[in-house]
Structures are given as structure tokens and as C-alpha cells.
Amino acid sequence: MKRFLILSLIAGMFLQLSSQNFTGAPEGYDIPRTGILQGKIDTIVYNSTTVGNTRRALIYTPPGYSKSKKYPVLYLLHGIGGDEKEWFNQGKPQVILDNLYADKKIAPMIVVLPNGRAMKDDRAVGNIMEGPKVQAFATFEKDLLNDLIPYIEKNFPVLKNQKNRALAGLSMGGGQSLNFGLGNLNTFAWVGGFSSAPNTKSPQELMPNVKNAKKKLKLLWISCGDKDGLISFSKRTHDYMLANQVQHVYQVIPNGYHDFKVWKMNLYMFSQLLFKPVTPSLIEKYSNIPTE
Numbered sequence: 001m002k003r004f005l006i007l008s009l010i011a012g013m014f015l016q017l018s019s020q021n022f023t024g025a026p027e028g029y030d031i032p033r034t035g036i037l038q039g040k041i042d043t044i045v046y047n048s049t050t051v052g053n054t055r056r057a058l059i060y061t062p063p064g065y066s067k068s069k070k071y072p073v074l075y076l077l078h079g080i081g082g083d084e085k086e087w088f089n090q091g092k093p094q095v096i097l098d099n100l101y102a103d104k105k106i107a108p109m110i111v112v113l114p115n116g117r118a119m120k121d122d123r124a125v126g127n128i129m130e131g132p133k134v135q136a137f138a139t140f141e142k143d144l145l146n147d148l149i150p151y152i153e154k155n156f157p158v159l160k161n162q163k164n165r166a167l168a169g170l171s172m173g174g175g176q177s178l179n180f181g182l183g184n185l186n187t188f189a190w191v192g193g194f195s196s197a198p199n200t201k202s203p204q205e206l207m208p209n210v211k212n213a214k215k216k217l218k219l220l221w222i223s224c225g226d227k228d229g230l231i232s233f234s235k236r237t238h239d240y241m242l243a244n245q246v247q248h249v250y251q252v253i254p255n256g257y258h259d260f261k262v263w264k265m266n267l268y269m270f271s272q273l274l275f276k277p278v279t280p281s282l283i284e285k286y287s288n289i290p291t292e
């Protein structure tokens with residue numbers, strides 16, 4: 001009996017070591033619960049001087065939302081085949097976030113789900129990989145900075161400073177988040193790339209001024225599934241941050257593909273870190289760097 005106990009203790013230690021710090025998400029985290037307070041999803045329409053017409057975005061206001069409070073904002077971006085409804089339809093962020101609020105694991109925030117394809121016809125139809133449609137994902141930087149953020153800050157009770165703005169997204173939206181977030185560190189302090197796509201700038205272009213970035217960034221989150229064909233874009237960014245001693249989370253999802261299973265888990269984990277003090281032990285807890 002004693003020997004069995006010792007053996008299972010050793011086995012347990014190995015299991016823990018081999019799963020590293022991987023936290024993932026608990027069973028049921030994305031299943032709607034009854035009897036909890038719910039946030040609200042609305043559509044907003046804003047005027048885009050960048051595109052030259054009106055554009056749509058979804059907005060999630062948290063449980064207990066009140067216009068007499070002031071909230072930080074997460075801008076959450078979709079992928080190449082999506083639009084402002086992609087997260088809502090496939091990722092159910094409102095369910096994940098409502099559950100996190102019920103468990104008191106998240107700071108109250110507003111989440112904006114924009115359309116990151118900044119062109120007149122921004123629907124995900126036809127050949128989504130064709131030049132102008134991919135270019136529109138780069139054009140979105142101007143729409144976000146000059147049109148959408150000012151609209152949100154004029155019309156919603158939000159905190160209007162760098163440390164209260166976060167930018168994250170999946171795939172093309174992950175590339176956008178790294179590009180625009182790290183490229184505009186006076187605007188964003190919290191930056192997350194989930195399975196970032198080939199639109200991700202080279203690490204040197206992303207962060208030419210390491211010293212300034214270290215000063216301004218609250219959280220840099222880089223994550224990708226280990227089975228995702230695009231992992232090199234995350235890995236090279238992580239390698240650069242490591243080499244330059246820029247504090248960041250690098251979370252490689254075990255058995256993770258290029259899909260919403262990974263992105264929902266990313267939202268679950270990333271959102272819990274937002275707008276709270278970030279400690280080295282939290283960074284360590286969420287970093288899951290595979291041994292090669």
C-alpha cells in the first residue's frame with residue numbers, strides 16, 4: 001500500500017511536469033448556465049471616414065452594466081473567413097464571459113467585435129483570399145484608430161486611456177492585433193495574438209524599439225495550437241521576445257488546431273488577465289512552452 005502511494009505520487013509528479021503549466025479551460029466553461037446574470041450583445045453602426053461608409057460592429061456589455069460606471073475595452077478581432085459576427089456565431093464570447101463574471105474571475109469590461117475587413121463591401125463572400133480583401137485587413141488599422149475607437153469612446157461609458165484598451169484576435173485578427181497593438185503602444189497596453197496568420201509582421205517590424213515596448217506593454221499574449229500549420233508566425237514572435245527579454249505569455253495549446261476550440265480557450269484565459277495587475281508568476285502560469 002505504501003509503495004503504491006509512493007509510486008502514484010511519482011506518477012502524479014510526472015503527469016504535472018509533462019503537462020507543464022497548461023491551464024486550458026474547465027469543463028462547461030462555454031456552456032450557457034441558468035440562474036446567472038447575463039451581459040448583452042448589441043449591434044452598433046459607426047461612420048467610417050477610412051472606408052467612406054457606415055460600418056457595423058457588435059458590442060458586449062457585461063452583467064451589471066451601468067452607464068454611471070466606466071469600463072475598459074477589449075477589441076476582439078475575427079479571421080479571414082469571418083466578419084463582426086464570427087466570434088458571436090462560433091465562439092460565443094458572451095457565454096464564456098457571462099460564466100467568468102458569475103465566477104468572479106474577470107474584471108468588468110466592454111468587448112467590441114468589429115469587422116476587420118475595412119472595405120465598402122466587407123462581407124466574407126467570394127474569394128476571401130484575393131488581394132483587395134486581404135489588403136482591407138491592413139486598412140482596418142486606420143478604421144480602428146480613427147473611426148471605431150473614437151465612436152466607442154464618444155458613445156459608451158469607457159475609460160479612454162492606453163492602460164484600459166486591449167486588442168486581441170484570431171488568425172488574421174491575431175496578426176492585426178500584433179501589428180496594430182505593438183505598432184500603437186500609446187493606444188493599447190494589452191495585446192493578444194491567437195493563432196496569428198501570415199499577415200503578422202516580422203518580429204523586428206513588430207517591435208523595433210524593445211525598450212519602449214517594455215515600458216508601455218502590460219501584457220503580450222502569443223498563443224497557437226501545436227498542430228496549427230501557422231504556428232511559425234507565433235513561434236518566431238515568441239523567439240524574438242525571449243531573445244530581447246520582453247515579458248510575454250507563450251501558450252502552445254496541446255493537440256490544438258486552427259479552430260474555435262483553441263480560440264475560445266484563448267479568450268477564456270486571456271480575458272482573465274486583462275485590466276488586473278500582471279505578475280511574473282501569472283505570466284509563468286499561463287506560459288506553456290513545449291520541449292522540442
Ligand code: FER
Pocket residue numbers: 078079080081134170171172173197198199
Ligand atoms: C494565408 C493563410 C491563412 C493567409 C491568411 C490566412 C493572407 C488566414 C487564416 C485565418 O484568418 O483563419 O496564407 O494569407
